[in-house]
Amino acid sequence: MPDAEGTPPESPTGHAERLTHLDAEGRPSMVDVGGKPATARIAEAEGRIVLSPAAFALLTRGGGPKGDPLVVARIAGIQAAKHTAGLIPLCHTLPLDHVEVTLEPDAALPGVRATATARVQGRTGVEMEALTAAAIGLLTIYDMVKAADRGMVIRDLRLEEKRGGRSGHYRRATARRAR
Numbered sequence: 001m002p003d004a005e006g007t008p009p010e011s012p013t014g015h016a017e018r019l020t021h022l023d024a025e026g027r028p029s030m031v032d033v034g035g036k037p038a039t040a041r042i043a044e045a046e047g048r049i050v051l052s053p054a055a056f057a058l059l060t061r062g063g064g065p066k067g068d069p070l071v072v073a074r075i076a077g078i079q080a081a082k083h084t085a086g087l088i089p090l091c092h093t094l095p096l097d098h099v100e101v102t103l104e105p106d107a108a109l110p111g112v113r114a115t116a117t118a119r120v121q122g123r124t125g126v127e128m129e130a131l132t133a134a135a136i137g138l139l140t141i142y143d144m145v146k147a148a149d150r151g152m153v154i155r156d157l158r159l160e161e162k163r164g165g166r167s168g169h170y171r172r173a174t175a176r177r178a179r
Contacts, residue, residue: 021090030090033123041164044117045130047157048109049138055149056110059141069144070103070112077101077137081118081129091128094120099129101137111152114138115160127162 023029051059062068078099085093098119103112116133118126138154145152161171 036123043127043130043162044160045134047134050111052149073137073140076140077133080136081133084132
């Protein structure tokens with residue numbers, strides 16, 4: 001049974017014993033965070049897109065008919081973080097303090113690594129905003145480069161770190177990081 005803040009009890013492994021977005025009857029439910037204190041929360045997500053060598057060369061040259069794909073994708077990722085609650089039905093609307101999206105070309109992939117960081121002073125975490133920002137940044141690159149490569153692959157979208165709130169600090173284990 002959840003506590004007064006709506007947080008389910010944790011098992012000895014540190015994981016919740018039930019899904020938080022289901023009520024007692026198993027129906028979808030938005031978590032009530034009204035009784036939780038507002039605290040500083042931050043999340044970082046990462047993902048990548050793999051392109052053909054030819055498409056990577058076009059991407060790294062910059063501008064095209066739609067503009068520089070990396071610049072447009074960065075703006076799209078920031079915008080997406082601000083609209084996360086409208087995309088994910090049970091996600092809370094958050095007054096984001098800051099969103100940063102970094103898109104780095106990586107010739108070894110070849111492709112682009114996206115990193116998104118979201119920060120808020122709030123009652124619930126910003127993991128979904130960071131993940132959404134990274135995902136939409138990568139999807140925007142796909143959209144802008146698809147004329148040169150429809151076989152691009154978006155992969156490894158994941159939460160790297162989150163801090164704040166009752167569940168504390170989470171950092172992806174180094175061994176699990178696919179760099």
